[in-house]
Amino acid sequence: MGISVAIAGATGAVGSELLLLLEERSFPVGSLRLLASERSAGREMVFAGERIPVEPLGGDSFRGVDLVFFTAGSERSREFAPAAVRSGAVVVDNSSAFRMREDVPLVVPEINPEALERHRGLVANPNCTTIVVLMAVAPLHREAGAVSLRVASYQAASGAGARAMADLEEQARAVLEGGRAEPGAFPHPLAFNLIPRIGELLDGGETGEERKLREECRKILALPGLRISALCVRVPVPRAHCAACWLETGRRLDPARAREGLAGAPGVVVVDDPAENAYPMPRTAAGTDPVQVGRIRADESSGFGLVFFVAGDQLRKGAALNAIQIAEILFGKGRN
Amino acid sequence: MGISVAIAGATGAVGSELLLLLEERSFPVGSLRLLASERSAGREMVFAGERIPVEPLGGDSFRGVDLVFFTAGSERSREFAPAAVRSGAVVVDNSSAFRMREDVPLVVPEINPEALERHRGLVANPNCTTIVVLMAVAPLHREAGAVSLRVASYQAASGAGARAMADLEEQARAVLEGGRAEPGAFPHPLAFNLIPRIGELLDGGETGEERKLREECRKILALPGLRISALCVRVPVPRAHCAACWLETGRRLDPARAREGLAGAPGVVVVDDPAENAYPMPRTAAGTDPVQVGRIRADESSGFGLVFFVAGDQLRKGAALNAIQIAEILFGKGRN
Numbered sequence: 001m002g003i004s005v006a007i008a009g010a011t012g013a014v015g016s017e018l019l020l021l022l023e024e025r026s027f028p029v030g031s032l033r034l035l036a037s038e039r040s041a042g043r044e045m046v047f048a049g050e051r052i053p054v055e056p057l058g059g060d061s062f063r064g065v066d067l068v069f070f071t072a073g074s075e076r077s078r079e080f081a082p083a084a085v086r087s088g089a090v091v092v093d094n095s096s097a098f099r100m101r102e103d104v105p106l107v108v109p110e111i112n113p114e115a116l117e118r119h120r121g122l123v124a125n126p127n128c129t130t131i132v133v134l135m136a137v138a139p140l141h142r143e144a145g146a147v148s149l150r151v152a153s154y155q156a157a158s159g160a161g162a163r164a165m166a167d168l169e170e171q172a173r174a175v176l177e178g179g180r181a182e183p184g185a186f187p188h189p190l191a192f193n194l195i196p197r198i199g200e201l202l203d204g205g206e207t208g209e210e211r212k213l214r215e216e217c218r219k220i221l222a223l224p225g226l227r228i229s230a231l232c233v234r235v236p237v238p239r240a241h242c243a244a245c246w247l248e249t250g251r252r253l254d255p256a257r258a259r260e261g262l263a264g265a266p267g268v269v270v271v272d273d274p275a276e277n278a279y280p281m282p283r284t285a286a287g288t289d290p291v292q293v294g295r296i297r298a299d300e301s302s303g304f305g306l307v308f309f310v311a312g313d314q315l316r317k318g319a320a321l322n323a324i325q326i327a328e329i330l331f332g333k334g335r336n
Numbered sequence: 337m338g339i340s341v342a343i344a345g346a347t348g349a350v351g352s353e354l355l356l357l358l359e360e361r362s363f364p365v366g367s368l369r370l371l372a373s374e375r376s377a378g379r380e381m382v383f384a385g386e387r388i389p390v391e392p393l394g395g396d397s398f399r400g401v402d403l404v405f406f407t408a409g410s411e412r413s414r415e416f417a418p419a420a421v422r423s424g425a426v427v428v429d430n431s432s433a434f435r436m437r438e439d440v441p442l443v444v445p446e447i448n449p450e451a452l453e454r455h456r457g458l459v460a461n462p463n464c465t466t467i468v469v470l471m472a473v474a475p476l477h478r479e480a481g482a483v484s485l486r487v488a489s490y491q492a493a494s495g496a497g498a499r500a501m502a503d504l505e506e507q508a509r510a511v512l513e514g515g516r517a518e519p520g521a522f523p524h525p526l527a528f529n530l531i532p533r534i535g536e537l538l539d540g541g542e543t544g545e546e547r548k549l550r551e552e553c554r555k556i557l558a559l560p561g562l563r564i565s566a567l568c569v570r571v572p573v574p575r576a577h578c579a580a581c582w583l584e585t586g587r588r589l590d591p592a593r594a595r596e597g598l599a600g601a602p603g604v605v606v607v608d609d610p611a612e613n614a615y616p617m618p619r620t621a622a623g624t625d626p627v628q629v630g631r632i633r634a635d636e637s638s639g640f641g642l643v644f645f646v647a648g649d650q651l652r653k654g655a656a657l658n659a660i661q662i663a664e665i666l667f668g669k670g671r672n
Contacts, residue, residue, distance in 0.1 A: 148637040152488030152580035154530055154569065172508050172528075187613040192508075192573055194490055194618055196580075196631055196645045201611040205591065205633035214636075227637035231580040231645060233490065236572050237528055244488035244532075244567040246582075255541065275537040277523040282530055295532055297541035300550075301484040301563035309532045309567060 002030025003331055006065045006089070008057050008080060009072030010034035010045060013162040014094055017320035018069055023048050025324060028331075035061050036072070062087040067331065069323055070094060085121035090330055092123050092323045096212060099124040099219075106219050109325040110267045111138040116329055123326055128318030129153050129209065129232065130216040132241050135291035135317065136310045139265040140258055141221060144304065145250030148227035151213060151243050155198060155232060156282060158239035158314045160185050165238050172236070186234065195234040207232060240282035241314045248305040255296045258306055262293050267317065272296055280311035291317055338366025339667055342401045342425070344393050344416060345408030346370035346381060349498040350430055353656035354405055359384050361660060364667075371397050372408070398423040403667065405659055406430060421457035426666055428459050428659045432548060435460040435555075442555050445661040446603045447474040452665055459662055464654030465489050465545065465568065466552040468577050471627035471653065472646045475601040476594055477557060480640065481586030484563035487549060487579050491534060491568060492618060494575035494650045496521050501574050508572070522570065531570040543568060576618035577650045584641040591632050594642055598629050603653065608632055616647035627653055 005022070009015045015036070022029055032047055035057040043054045055061065057076065062068060062084040070077045070084075071094040078097045085091055098104040105115035106124045108131055116123060126134075133151055140146070157168040167184030171191035174181045181189035188195055199208025214228040235242075263270045271280050272294035280292035291312035299305035312318055341358070345351045351372070358365055368383055371393040379390045391397065393412065398404060398420040406413045406420075407430040414433045421427055434440040441451035442460045444467055452459060462470075469487055476482070493504040503520030507527035510517045517525035524531055535544025550564040571578075599606045607616050608630035616628035627648035635641030648654055 150486060150582050150635075150637055150643075152567075154490070154571070169512060173512055176505060176509055176512070188617060188619060192618070194571065194573060194578055194647075196578070196615050196617070197610045197613065205610065205631065207610070229582065229635045229637040229643055231488075231631060231643055233578075233580065233645070235490070235530065237530060242530055242532070242569075244569065244580075246486050246565065274533045274541065274543070277533065279532050281524060281532070282528070283524060295541065295567060299486075299565045301486055301565040307486075307565055307567055309569070311530075 002028045004031045004064055004066045005029050006033040006035055006062060006068045008035045008068060008070045008076060010054060011036045011040040011043060012071060013158050013165065013315055014071040014319045017315040018071065018323065019045060019047050021316070021320050021324050027324060027328070033061065033065065059083050062089050065089045067092070067327055071319070081122060090121055090123070092125055092326050094125045094319055094323055096127065098122060099126065100215055106216060107326050108134055108220055108322060109329055110135065110265070112220055112222070113329055116326065123330070125319065125323045125326065126216050126220060127209070127212045128159055128314045129155060129241055129243065130213050130220070131318050131322055132291055132310055132312035133213070133243050133245060134217060134220055135268055135312065136245065136262065136293040136308060137247055138221060139261050139268065140247055140249065140253060140306065143258070143261050144253035146221065146223060146226055146247060147250050148248040149217065150246040151228070151230040153230065153232045154235045154237070154242040156235065156237040156239045156241055156314050157190060159241065168236055168238060190234060190236050192236060196231065198232040198234055237282045238286065239314055240285040240311050241318055242280060242282060242309065242311045244307070244309055246299050246305060246307050248299070248302045250304070252304045253306060255298055255306065259296055267291060268293055270294065280309050282311055285311035286313050288313060289316055289321055338364045340367045340400055340402045341365050342369040342371055342398060342404045344371045344404060344406045344412060346390060347372045347376040347379060348407060349494050349501065349651055350407040350655045353651040354407065354659065355381060355383050357652070357656050357660050363660060363664070369397065369401065395419050398425050401425045403428070403663055407655070417458060426457055426459070428461055428662050430461045430655055430659055432463065434458060435462065436551055442552060443662050444470055444556055444658060445665055446471065446601070448556055449665055452662065459666070461655065461659045461662065462552050462556060463545070463548045464495055464650045465491060465577055465579065466549050466556070467654050467658055468627055468646055468648035469549070469579050469581060470553060470556055471604055471648065472581065472598065472629045472644060473583055474557060475597050475604065476583055476585065476589060476642065479594070479597050480589035482557065482559060482562055482583060483586050484584040485553065486582040487566040489566065489568045490571045490573070490578040492571065492573040492575045492577055492650050493526060495577065504572055504574060526570055526572050528572060532567065534568040534570055573618045574622065575650055576621040576647050577654055578616060578618060578645065578647045580643070580645055582635050582641060582643050584635070584638045586640070588640045589642060591634055591642065595632055603627060604629055606630065616645050618647055621647035622649050624649060625652055625657055
């Protein structure tokens with residue numbers, strides 16, 4: 001029997017990861033439609049040993065489909081997700097198109113699965129940095145009450161898509177060969193560089209990514225007054241996002257207790273033995289499911305507070321894995 | 337006539353930069369001795385078109401020398417700097433050996449040149465990240481009074497020396513060729529990775545680098561009670577350090593006013609037009625003297641506060657340039 005699944009944006013970095021994870025997690029796929037732009041239509045992708053043709057995404061792509069993962073950008077989601085819902089499918093949308101709408105649950109299954117109960121056919125998957133940061137912040141908030149959060153991010157190329165990952169490699173190669181790195185997907189070359197702007201520029205000098213982090217954290221934690229400030233930076237790393245976080249809490253929370261709480265939190269792994277060179281890193285987080293938390297200590301610059309470092313695979317927990325976990329709950333196959 | 341100069345640690349990354357900058361700034365060098373370990377002795381280096389042999393560093397290296405730059409690590413400084421002072425030379429020490437000693441001025445010439453007046457033959461050059469961060473923080477502190485500072489650093493390979501820079505390149509090459517990156521100077525490969533530990537581990541989970549930043553900022557700003565928390569991270573960038581900074585101030589300081597104040601500060605350049613993709617970056621800071629400051633905006637997570645991003649060449653303002661600026665003041669050749 002199984003579930004009839006479609007992926008809109010199947011050929012992108014997150015789309016490919018969805019395909020891998022559906023198989024890896026034995027999601028009960030009955031049939032699978034792979035949808036993408038006209039440009040990619042005609043290609044084939046492999047799922048569970050079977051070659052599946054990529055079809056062009058259109059208004060009639062969703063007939064008989066139970067579940068659609070959208071990961072083709074906000075514009076495509078805005079254009080096609082409502083049609084998918086109308087045709088009876090449940091949509092898990094990885095874009096930012098609907099995240100802040102009151103009637104759309106924005107869900108990290110380990111944190112606010114209860115929000116799924118009031119969905120109306122559409123569930124939003126949070127921003128990748130939001131997910132990675134909140135996986136560490138939420139358990140600490142439950143323990144001691146979050147008051148303010150400052151986040152300096154170290155975001156991988158994958159957040160800007162498959163082309164950006166290829167660009168980083170291409171640029172690094174050019175520099176090592178003594179040539180000129182071309183910007184590609186970014187406004188400046190990323191190889192051996194840092195780019196402290198992610199997303200469009202907003203009033204007040206904030207970027208879209210920084211605003212997403214604030215608004216989404218507030219919505220997911222149900223803390224509309226949480227004070228959050230982020231500075232988001234692209235780093236020359238292929239696919240795991242990291243962040244340095246300062247979390248001020250309402251009650252005292254000592255680092256040992258925090259470590260204990262995090263060690264017991266689902267989807268989190270404490271990697272915190274810096275004297276033995278064990279701490280969260282892109283290199284060890286990439287390709288794995290859990291979010292790593294480490295370098296946990298008291299923040300001496302605030303009353304009650306902690307500082308720590310997190311790392312999570314942007315394509316897995318930051319995107320595809322979280323989306324599939326949402327679907328697992330929606331279709332009663334929850335593994336959490 | 338000129339000044340008789342010696343460089344202890346001449347063959348290292350900072351030593352080579354000192355040689356370049358002494359020439360670039362027309363420092364009145366009368367004679368120049370290049371000192372290094374036995375291993376490097378016998379090599380030749382070029383200064384002002386002249387080949388100069390590298391001699392082994394020893395207790396009798398300083399006869400007739402007026403000025404010694406030490407940049408051969410704390411151990412060498414502890415062993416040989418006192419002998420240099422006794423023999424009548426003035427020492428500018430780039431290591432951390434003497435920085436926190438009460439009788440040793442710790443100086444950033446644009447910030448606390450007055451501290452030089454009470455030197456006793458030895459002046460300490462601050463930690464590279466401290467310098468880069470304080471070049472932005474000090475003018476804002478003068479304007480509005482620093483209360484607390486949180487710093488997430490993005491530190492280049494050069495901070496760990498010339499070998500670390502070569503290792504980064506070697507590792508990137510290996511990864512691109514599908515091979516295995518070897519750790520080299522770091523406990524883990526740095527190419528396409530991040531390493532959130534710099535320096536030895538201290539009680540409370542802080543690293544040596546993080547403590548240096550706190551203690552040195554307090555000493556240079558003469559603010560023993562300043563609340564500072566840092567999380568220092570090595571990034572796969574060759575030679576410019578960056579940092580995301582949250583500065584809480586005692587009085588309101590709006591971003592436009594901060595920008596104006598920084599634009600007028602010596603050694604600082606405001607690069608802050610993110611909508612046009614102008615912001616501080618390692619790529620544009622490397623090889624230049626001024627520290628770049630940008631992404632300046634209000635910190636919505638605190639009462640009065642600012643968040644901003646800085647970038648500065650670790651080998652120049654973070655080390656060699658600052659040391660030479662100190663010497664220029666000591667020998668009356670100040671250009672600030």
